[in-house]
Amino acid sequence: MERIQQYYRNFEQEMGYNLFDKEDYVENKTFLLYIHMLLTTEVAEVAEEFRTMFKLADRLVAEGCNEVDALERAKGAVRDNLGKELADCLAYLVKFANYFDYDLETELYTKLEEIKRTRK
């Protein structure tokens, strides 16, 4: 994951993103709220792909296709777009992780271990 986080830092540098005054409270607040808004928009776009997928699967079932095949075909139909939306979500999560100097991989493993401990 560190490779992804570093790649994203380089990408931002190359693209000229995040050019705001890190010492300015209002600019930091605006940045965080804006990125949060973009992340939630991308999460909604994932839901939109699911909606498209289930709409297609339901139509195929109504036309006589069995449910398993219908779902597989519908998954195939949204595959490219869904991948892009998931990548958009990850990009904004990485952006937050980098802003707060988290090692996202460590955070993920720590969280998953916490879930395992509390579920036993």
Ligand SMILES: [Mg+2]
């Ligand atoms: Mg998107």
